[in-house]
Amino acid sequence: MTAQPYAYRRQELVEPDWTRLPGWKAVTREQWESAQWQRVNCVKNVRQLRAVLGDLVDERFYTDLEDDQRRLATMSMLLPPQMINTMVPTGRFDTEAFYADPIRRYMLPVASDRHPVWPSHPYASRDSLHEHDMWVAEGLTHRYPTKVLAELLPTCPQYCGHCTRMDLVGNSTPAVDKLKLTLKPVDRYDAMIGYLKAQPGVRDVVVSGGDVANVPWRNLESFLMRLLDIGTIRDIRLATKALAGLPQHWLQPDVVEGLERVARTAARRGVNLAIHTHVNHVQSLTPLVAKAAQTALEVGVRDVRNQGVLLRGVNATSEDLLDLCFGLQGEAGILPYYFYMCDMIPNAEHWRVAVWQAQQLQHDIMGYLPGYATPRIVCDVPFVGKRWVHMVTEYDRERGISYWTKNYRTSIEGDDLDRRYAFHDPIDTLPEAGQRWWERELATV
Numbered sequence: 498m499t500a501q502p503y504a505y506r507r508q509e510l511v512e513p514d515w516t517r518l519p520g521w522k523a524v525t526r527e528q529w530e531s532a533q534w535q536r537v538n539c540v541k542n543v544r545q546l547r548a549v550l551g552d553l554v555d556e557r558f559y560t561d562l563e564d565d566q567r568r569l570a571t572m573s574m575l576l577p578p579q580m581i582n583t584m585v586p587t588g589r590f591d592t593e594a595f596y597a598d599p600i601r602r603y604m605l606p607v608a609s610d611r612h613p614v615w616p617s618h619p620y621a622s623r624d625s626l627h628e629h630d631m632w633v634a635e636g637l638t639h640r641y642p643t644k645v646l647a648e649l650l651p652t653c654p655q656y657c658g659h660c661t662r663m664d665l666v667g668n669s670t671p672a673v674d675k676l677k678l679t680l681k682p683v684d685r686y687d688a689m690i691g692y693l694k695a696q697p698g699v700r701d702v703v704v705s706g707g708d709v710a711n712v713p714w715r716n717l718e719s720f721l722m723r724l725l726d727i728g729t730i731r732d733i734r735l736a737t738k739a740l741a742g743l744p745q746h747w748l749q750p751d752v753v754e755g756l757e758r759v760a761r762t763a764a765r766r767g768v769n770l771a772i773h774t775h776v777n778h779v780q781s782l783t784p785l786v787a788k789a790a791q792t793a794l795e796v797g798v799r800d801v802r803n804q805g806v807l808l809r810g811v812n813a814t815s816e817d818l819l820d821l822c823f824g825l826q827g828e829a830g831i832l833p834y835y836f837y838m839c840d841m842i843p844n845a846e847h848w849r850v851a852v853w854q855a856q857q858l859q860h861d862i863m864g865y866l867p868g869y870a871t872p873r874i875v876c877d878v879p880f881v882g883k884r885w886v887h888m889v890t891e892y893d894r895e896r897g898i899s900y901w902t903k904n905y906r907t908s909i910e911g912d913d914l915d916r917r918y919a920f921h922d923p924i925d926t927l928p929e930a931g932q933r934w935w936e937r938e939l940a941t942v
């Protein structure tokens with residue numbers, strides 16, 4: 498057969514050797530596999546990063562990182578050792594390799610990563626999807642007719658630089674003062690359950706945050722059992738990047754036993770219980786991640802699916818996407834489900850891709866994976882929701898403005914279903930004429 502644009506070869510998963518990093522030279526396997534050890538040893542600041550990496554990385558990087566933290570970061574730093582260990586997993590660990598690493602690029606952004614002229618799109622905003630505007634109870638977003646998003650808490654075991662919920666999730670940074678939840682968790686959960694009991698048209702609940710791995714298990718189990726008592730709820734999806742970022746959490750005996758109780762109850766009641774995780778690059782897949790996914794399936798969770806984010810410099814090539822999807826599907830027992838285009842949040846332009854690039858990537862990954870495991874690349878259009886990238890109704894390529902329609906109403910709109918909603922490509926990806934147009938537009942504001 499003649500050469501193909503993508504050549505598949507099975508790659509079995511390997512846990513990178515954490516003792517290659519100076520700060521973890523003496524860390525035992527028992528420590529490494531303990532969720533508590535991972536949480537206690539998370540890296541939250543430059544000093545702690547230095548203690549782990551020592552002089553593998555030179556001063557230039559740390560200064561660049563501090564600069565980003567001071568001026569540009571929308572998320573505070575929080576990295577479990579598991580995640581750091583997937584950066585530069587093989588080969589020489591030095592400053593250049595660290596700068597170039599795909600996991601580093603989105604989990605530990607530095608000032609020189611950001612676009613020097615257009616760090617933010619002029620239409621970028623905090624809460625770009627208007628989830629907060631659609632709250633029907635604190636943390637409960639009712640955007641689609643039959644589905645809701647329940648944000649149980651505003652924290653995660655790891656913070657991603659491109660987090661779309663940067664408005665709410667994580668600690669405040671010098672650039673972003675975060676929105677605060679005001680109700681006590683118990684009152685917030687009561688209000689959510691009360692709303693869902695009164696809305697028989699809602700059948701699907703994404704239980705999220707933040708990350709459900711940060712909800713004490715007893716509280717999460719009680720919330721899930723209350724959801725399962727509502728006969729009209731037929732799908733429950735648990736959102737947790739920790740499955741990949743801190744798989745040790747999902748392997749703790751009390752969590753596994755609790756998950757089994759919830760899965761058994763869901764199966765008895767005919768409810769589809771799934772875990773949705775967030776992996777952006779094949780390097781994140783290690784044997785421990787596969788074990789966590791496999792364990793969830795063994796105790797009765799119906800499916801573990803991946804919702805990655807399409808990010809320039811991280812995974813926005815067909816080869817990176819296919820490597821990741823084959824790793825998920827063939828090695829980790831995780832279904833490649835979606836790739837979202839990165840949302841229009843502040844300081845994210847260097848990560849975002851244009852709609853036409855996403856369409857090209859969708860085209861290029863077709864036909865290699867089983868059809869049911871071929872992910873859809875979607876654009877989450879403000880006020881609309883997820884649209885496959887080929888569903889654009891009109892597209893001004895010069896100015897990078899795409900227009901989208903929808904087929905349902907949300908709680909914050911009137912009757913008009915004919916309206917078109919705009920989404921914007923990163924300005925640096927536009928032809929010269931389009932870039933000049935935006936410059937003139939902004940000069941007149």
Ligand code: SF4
Nearest residue numbers: 653656657660707738
């Ligand atoms: S895990 Fe999800 S919610 Fe948490 S910081 Fe990352 S993208 Fe945001």
